[in-house]
Amino acid sequence: xxxxxxxxxxxxxxxxxxxxxxxxxxxxxxxxxxxxxxxxxxxxxxxxxxxxxxxxxxxxxxxxxxxxxxxxxxxxxxxxxxxxxxxxxxxxxxxxxxxxxxxxxxxxxxxxxxxxxxxxxxxxxxxxxxxxxxxxxxxxxxxxxxxxxxxxxxxxxxxxxxxxxxxxxxxxxxxxxxxxxxxxxxxxxxxxxxxxxxxxxxxxxxxxxxxxxxxxxxxxxxxxxxxxxxxxxxxxxxxxxxxxxxxxxxxxxxxxxxxxxxxxxxxxxxxxxxxxxxxxxxxxxxxxxxxxxxxxxxxxxxxxxxxxxxxxxxxxxxxxxxxxxxxxxxxxxxxxxxxxxxxxxxxxxxxxxxxxxxxxxxxxxxxxxxxxxxxxxxxxxxxxxxxxxxxxxxxxxxxxxxxx
Numbered sequence: 001x002x003x004x005x006x007x008x009x010x011x012x013x014x015x016x017x018x019x020x021x022x023x024x025x026x027x028x029x030x031x032x033x034x035x036x037x038x039x040x041x042x043x044x045x046x047x048x049x050x051x052x053x054x055x056x057x058x059x060x061x062x063x064x065x066x067x068x069x070x071x072x073x074x075x076x077x078x079x080x081x082x083x084x085x086x087x088x089x090x091x092x093x094x095x096x097x098x099x100x101x102x103x104x105x106x107x108x109x110x111x112x113x114x115x116x117x118x119x120x121x122x123x124x125x126x127x128x129x130x131x132x133x134x135x136x137x138x139x140x141x142x143x144x145x146x147x148x149x150x151x152x153x154x155x156x157x158x159x160x161x162x163x164x165x166x167x168x169x170x171x172x173x174x175x176x177x178x179x180x181x182x183x184x185x186x187x188x189x190x191x192x193x194x195x196x197x198x199x200x201x202x203x204x205x206x207x208x209x210x211x212x213x214x215x216x217x218x219x220x221x222x223x224x225x226x227x228x229x230x231x232x233x234x235x236x237x238x239x240x241x242x243x244x245x246x247x248x249x250x251x252x253x254x255x256x257x258x259x260x261x262x263x264x265x266x267x268x269x270x271x272x273x274x275x276x277x278x279x280x281x282x283x284x285x286x287x288x289x290x291x292x293x294x295x296x297x298x299x300x301x302x303x304x305x306x307x308x309x310x311x312x313x314x315x316x317x318x319x320x321x322x323x324x325x326x327x328x329x330x331x332x333x334x335x336x337x338x339x340x341x342x343x344x345x346x347x348x349x350x351x352x353x354x355x356x357x358x359x360x361x362x363x364x365x366x367x368x369x370x371x372x373x374x375x376x377x378x379x380x381x382x383x384x385x386x387x388x389x390x391x392x393x394x395x396x397x398x399x400x401x402x403x404x
Contacts, residue, residue, distance in 0.1 A: 009116050010051050012064040018050040019074045026081035031364040034084065037200050039192070043085050044161040048118035052078075053089070056096050061112040068235070068309075072242045072302040076295055079246020080253070083371050084201035086243045088158040091123030094236055095166050098178075101230045107220060111180070114164070122159030122183070124207040125168040127152065134402075138169040138209060140177055140219065147171075147214040149179060149187075153207040159183065160190050160203035167209070168222070176222045179214055187212035198367070198374030229325045231305050233402045234332040237379070238305070241298050241332070241339035244375050248291035248339070248346040251368045255284050255353045258363070263354045274353070283352045290349075294335075294342035301335035304328040326397035329404045333384040340381050343372035379403050 026043055033040070047053065055071050057063020071093065079086035096115055099108050111121075127137060129152070138151025149169060159165050165188065167179040181188055187210045194205040263274035274280050308324035347369035351358050358365055387404060390396040398404035 007062055008059055008064070009062045010054070010064055012055070012066045012070055015051050015055055015064055015066070016070065016074060019052055019077055022046055022050040022052065023077050023081040026078070026085055030082050031367065034201060034367050035361070035364045039160065039203060040082065040085050040088070040201055041161060043082065044088070044120065047085065047089065048120065051116075051118065053092055053096075053118065053120055054112075054115045056093065056100060057112045057115050058100065061108060062116055063112060068302040068306050069299055072238060072298055075239060075242040076246045076249070076298065079243040080249040081246075082201075083243050083247050083250070083375075084199055086246060087199050087375070088161060088202045089120070090236070090239050090243075091158045091166060092121045092162065093239065094123075094232070095121040095180075097232060097235050101232055102223075104220065106217070110217075119163040120158070120161065121164045121166050121180070122156065122162030124153040124156045124159060124165050124209075126155040128154045136168055136170050136176065138167065140169045140171045140179060140214065142172060143213075146216070147219065149181075149209050149212040149214050151209050153209070155204050156190065156207040157202050157204040159207060160192060160205075165190070165207065167207070171219075171221075178220045178222050180218050180220075181212065181214065185212055196374050198370035198372070200370075227400070229322055229329075229397075229400055231309060231325055231328065233398075233400075233404050234301075234305055234325070234329040237336055237403060238298060238301055238332045240375055240378055241294070241301070241336045244339040244343040244372055245291065245294040245298050247368055247372045247375075248287070248294050248342045251343075251346040251350045251365075252284070252288045252291050254363075254365060254368070255287050255350050258350075258354045258358060258365075259284060262357070264357075266355075280353055283349055287346045287349050290342040290346045294339040297335045297338045301328070301331040304331040322397070326391070329398040330388050330391045333388050333398065333404060336379075336384045337381050337388075340372075340376040344369065344376065347372050 025046055052074060054063050055066040055074065059065035075086055099111055138153065140147050140149050151169065162183055165181050165183050167181065169177050169179055171177050189208040191206040191208065192203050194203055259274050259280055265271050265274050265277055269277045271277050305328045308328040311324050350365055350368065387398050
């Protein structure tokens with residue numbers, strides 16, 4: 001492929017128009033599907049058709065070349081419709097972003113083409129048996145002109161629905177490597193054993209790798225992890241904040257719908273319908289403001305990453321350079337604090353619109369809090385606030401742990 005003349009497959013505007021159609025379909029019967037843990041295979045097929053997965057593919061490779069502001073606006077809309085679908089796509093978008101950051105030419109051509117074709121990438125990175133967070137015991141060993149991969153992964157978000165699984169491993173030289181395998185490769189087993197109280201339909205369970213055959217072109221050494229700052233840590237963290245924001249906005253939608261169609265006026269409120277009750281009006285307005293503020297904050301942080309990437313490269317050759325990327329990371333950390341608080345508060349305040357009747361299982365309103373709490377539990381928000389404070393007080397940049 002001649003990447004300097006590749007015809008653009010679809011424009012940003014065309015994809016965003018399709019996202020509007022996609023979210024309308026995802027909203028249908030979401031509460032019931034979540035209550036019954038109906039895995040979203042059909043929804044993920046709709047995602048493939050929508051082309052949202054190729055939003056960030058650069059124009060030079062035939063993609064829309066969307067900004068991060070465009071991407072995160074779409075993610076928020078997806079999460080408002082179904083936060084499980086949005087979160088299940090986090091590994092896919094993260095893999096595409098990794099290619100943009102430091103992918104090789106051949107990898108970019110191969111995997112960008114797959115994304116443009118509607119194919120999705122899942123995740124198999126975390127290990128629960130590691131003594132220290134981030135340790136990797138999954139082993140990639142030489143076998144003639146190929147390799148063999150063995151190990152067990154957990155938190156394999158999105159992999160059940162994906163065409164490809166992106167796996168973190170260590171090779172025989174003790175280097176961290178990234179292995180990309182088709183989901184049906186013999187010896188690769190995806191197990192639906194995720195039993196978290198929230199995000200129940202992301203299928204974030206176990207991946208077993210039993211002496212899996214791996215070809216050289218499927219392996220890349222991950223040299224940047226924990227060594228130098230890129231925008232990837234901030235990107236992955238902002239994705240969580242975007243999904244939390246969507247949850248807050250979904251709570252607004254349920255609050256409005258319940259107040260209009262189901263809620264009864266409190267006897268001593270002096271009004272005939274709940275929507276006339278100043279207390280209910282105040283509650284809905286507060287929930288709406290929480291979602292509005294979180295969305296504005298997330299998009300502002302996305303713009304900060306966009307600016308960093310558009311700036312001059314630093315001495316290390318990374319787009320934006322260390323100062324600009326550190327500044328963007330602190331903006332993302334602040335957005336995480338705001339979005340987490342907004343999602344949890346909105347999910348709690350929803351019940352003030354309907355009282356005890358709103359707790360009935362048929363409405364499944366508790367999914368908002370369960371989903372938000374599960375996402376917020378990924379990384380302690382207190383650490384985000386502390387790192388921001390240290391940066392502002394002492395000019396100490398965020399750590400290179402991948403969580404900033």
